[in-house]
Amino acid sequence: MASNQSASNRSAGVRHQRVSDRPVPGGPRRIVVGIDGSPPSKAALRWAVGQAVLTGATVHAVAAWEYPSLYGWFAPMVDDGFEQAARRTLSAEVNEVVGPEHPVKVRESLVLGHAAEVLLEAAEDADLLVLGSRGRGAFARTLLGSVSTRCAVHGVCPVVIVRTDGTVSAPPQEVATAGQQAPDAVRKKDWRLSLHVVEDRDTTRVHAVLDADGNVLHSDALARRNPLDTPTPAVGDEFAVGRALVDLGHQLLRAGVHDATGPAEE
Numbered sequence: 001m002a003s004n005q006s007a008s009n010r011s012a013g014v015r016h017q018r019v020s021d022r023p024v025p026g027g028p029r030r031i032v033v034g035i036d037g038s039p040p041s042k043a044a045l046r047w048a049v050g051q052a053v054l055t056g057a058t059v060h061a062v063a064a065w066e067y068p069s070l071y072g073w074f075a076p077m078v079d080d081g082f083e084q085a086a087r088r089t090l091s092a093e094v095n096e097v098v099g100p101e102h103p104v105k106v107r108e109s110l111v112l113g114h115a116a117e118v119l120l121e122a123a124e125d126a127d128l129l130v131l132g133s134r135g136r137g138a139f140a141r142t143l144l145g146s147v148s149t150r151c152a153v154h155g156v157c158p159v160v161i162v163r164t165d166g167t168v169s170a171p172p173q174e175v176a177t178a179g180q181q182a183p184d185a186v187r188k189k190d191w192r193l194s195l196h197v198v199e200d201r202d203t204t205r206v207h208a209v210l211d212a213d214g215n216v217l218h219s220d221a222l223a224r225r226n227p228l229d230t231p232t233p234a235v236g237d238e239f240a241v242g243r244a245l246v247d248l249g250h251q252l253l254r255a256g257v258h259d260a261t262g263p264a265e266e
């Protein structure tokens with residue numbers, strides 16, 4: 001209980017920081033850049049620093065972190081290692097890219113939450129939001145919705161996407177043409193998903209079948225109750241079905257990456 005309570009307090013403190021970090025309207029220019037330790041992220045930070053030097057802006061380096069998905073019936077004890085690792089990544093990237101001289105003012109923020117949501121909130125009053133791109137298949141980006149695409153669609157300030165080589169990418173095609181497609185460019189597809197759930201005492205088994213326009217995928221998953229826990233069939237169903245859907249998602253992503261004809265910016 002103590003660990004969970006301390007985690008809650010940390011989360012509340014982080015979210016309070018998110019509000020207090022916002023600048024006063026009309027204040028100094030601010031460029032928000034997403035940080036995750038990857039080469040595209042470093043290129044984005046390098047570009048943001050260069051832009052800040054030209055415009056006299058402050059760079060706000062923002063990193064988001066989340067606890068990994070749970071694979072048991074109940075949550076494990078909170079592990080501070082995930083937050084510490086994210087903080088080290090943030091500081092290391094800033095030190096590597098900006099250097100000890102700091103040609104511009106750089107503020108660092110580490111926030112618990114989904115990356116797109118964290119960055120959108122941090123950039124609400126910013127002049128620019130700068131993100132690194134990642135080359136992935138178009139199918140994968142369409143299925144999941146990348147961080148850069150979500151920020152470009154929902155951001156209230158201009159969004160700049162920087163490639164690993166430091167060049168600036170054009171907005172994703174689906175963002176640039178949102179709401180402007182001709183009627184004949186719209187296609188509708190119906191994919192059918194069937195879930196077969198079998199409860200056998202303390203074990204729940206699920207067989208999932210996805211018919212994606214004739215491409216049929218199968219997935220099997222199960223969940224077992226700890227003998228010390230109170231029997232709750234609905235909980236077992238949720239975990240077993242969730243695991244089957246996660247496996248189907250992985251299969252779809254692998255198929256999309258394999259079938260994509262060329263790289264696409266994320």
